[in-house]
Amino acid sequence: xxxxxxxxxxxxxxxxxxxxxxxxxxxxxxxxxxxxxxxxxxxxxxxxxxxxxxxxxxxxxxxxxxxxxxxxxxxxxxxxxxxxxxxxxxxxxxxxxxxxxxxxxxxxxxxxxxxxxxxxxxxxxxxxxxxxxxxxxxxxxxxxxxxxxxxxxxxxxxxxxxxxxxxxxxxxxxxxxxxxxxxxxxxxxxxxxxxxxxxxxxxxxxxxxxxxxxxxxxxxxxxxxxxxxxxxxxxxxxxxxxxxxxxxxxxxxxxxxxxxxxxxxxxxxxxxxxxxxxxxxxxxxxxxxxxxxxxxxxxxxxxxxxxxxxxxxxxxxxxxxxxxxxxxxxxxxxxxxxxxxxxxx
Numbered sequence: 001x002x003x004x005x006x007x008x009x010x011x012x013x014x015x016x017x018x019x020x021x022x023x024x025x026x027x028x029x030x031x032x033x034x035x036x037x038x039x040x041x042x043x044x045x046x047x048x049x050x051x052x053x054x055x056x057x058x059x060x061x062x063x064x065x066x067x068x069x070x071x072x073x074x075x076x077x078x079x080x081x082x083x084x085x086x087x088x089x090x091x092x093x094x095x096x097x098x099x100x101x102x103x104x105x106x107x108x109x110x111x112x113x114x115x116x117x118x119x120x121x122x123x124x125x126x127x128x129x130x131x132x133x134x135x136x137x138x139x140x141x142x143x144x145x146x147x148x149x150x151x152x153x154x155x156x157x158x159x160x161x162x163x164x165x166x167x168x169x170x171x172x173x174x175x176x177x178x179x180x181x182x183x184x185x186x187x188x189x190x191x192x193x194x195x196x197x198x199x200x201x202x203x204x205x206x207x208x209x210x211x212x213x214x215x216x217x218x219x220x221x222x223x224x225x226x227x228x229x230x231x232x233x234x235x236x237x238x239x240x241x242x243x244x245x246x247x248x249x250x251x252x253x254x255x256x257x258x259x260x261x262x263x264x265x266x267x268x269x270x271x272x273x274x275x276x277x278x279x280x281x282x283x284x285x286x287x288x289x290x291x292x293x294x295x296x297x298x299x300x301x302x303x304x305x306x307x308x309x310x311x312x313x314x315x316x317x318x319x320x321x322x323x324x325x326x327x328x329x330x331x332x333x334x335x336x337x338x339x340x341x342x343x344x345x
Contacts, residue, residue: 061199062234066178068217075213076204077178079234082258084197088323089330176236180246183226189245194260195267201246201257218255221248232259 015023062079094102151167152159162170178201203214221227228246243264246257281289300309329342 062176062178062232063204064177064234066180066201066214066230068180073213075217076207076210077201077214078204079178079259080200080202082198082200086320086323088326172241174233174241176233178244179231180228181230183221183228186225186227186247189227189229189262193263193268194245195263196261199259201259202254215255218248218250218257221246221257222250228257229262230259 058080060078060080064077064079065074066077067074093105150161150163152161154160203210227248230244230246232242232244233240234242243262244259245262246259249256249258298312300311302310302312304310332339332342
């Protein structure tokens with residue numbers, strides 16, 4: 001039902017009798033039911049296009065024990081995702097057929113060897129995606145099964161092979177858990193070295209002992225202005241271990257530890273930049289820079305309905321412009337399939 005008419009539906013000559021009767025019935029229902037509202041179809045589509053955050057089901061990343069001091073004290077905890085980069089909708093590869101429309105494309109992976117086999121250093125594995133509808137790879141020869149290939153790493157000009165047996169022997173597997181290694185002042189951990197998103201660590205629901213021990217740990221860290229450095233393995237048998245920092249977070253209705261990854265020495269980039277000590281700004285330049293910073297203060301740049309200052313561009317209220325624009329483009333393309341140019345933003 002479109003309900004696009006501003007006047008009574010019975011005066012619409014282009015509508016069938018059954019359509020008019022249905023609209024009259026729904027209009028009478030909307031008058032008796034307070035929670036029911038009938039709006040024109042174009043308004044409904046516009047409301048559905050409003051940008052809003054995607055609801056994500058709350059699932060645990062890990063359920064393990066947080067041990068302190070080498071199993072001297074163990075607290076069962078749950079780990080949840082706090083922040084993670086939202087990905088845009090993924091596009092599917094399709095093949096356009098003039099009679100059948102859009103068809104999905106089947107992709108297969110095959111490994112090939114170059115024709116020149118005399119120079120070992122030039123041999124490499126080439127991933128070739130073979131599209132069964134319109135693509136055939138004739139440039140490569142001597143295709144061999146996937147089971148016959150193995151990985152190799154360069155050492156100088158040589159290729160050092162590593163079989164699956166070698167990889168299994170080199171891998172280090174760890175037991176699942178959150179092992180606190182020690183505590184440091186919060187000022188000693190610079191936020192600029194954080195890696196990845198943030199996770200929330202909470203005690204196991206329903207366990208009074210776990211909640212009491214966890215709460216005492218959070219309050220102690222908060223009062224002493226310290227953070228915990230820990231080793232984190234999310235699943236049993238993983239070969240990768242993560243170094244994390246646990247920061248206390250206390251609110252009126254809940255308490256938790258925010259967990260963020262820290263880099264190892266191989267992850268840190270140490271760059272040397274030229275010193276700015278020889279550039280001495282004048283007092284006038286310092287005052288101008290201070291005035292510029294104060295004029296762009298986001299904590300007071302927004303206003304509420306009463307004119308009071310509010311924080312602007314809060315992460316929880318600021319959508320990703322690329323994802324927002326992409327969703328608008330998909331909606332526009334679906335409603336206007338004949339248009340080739342998207343409306344300007």
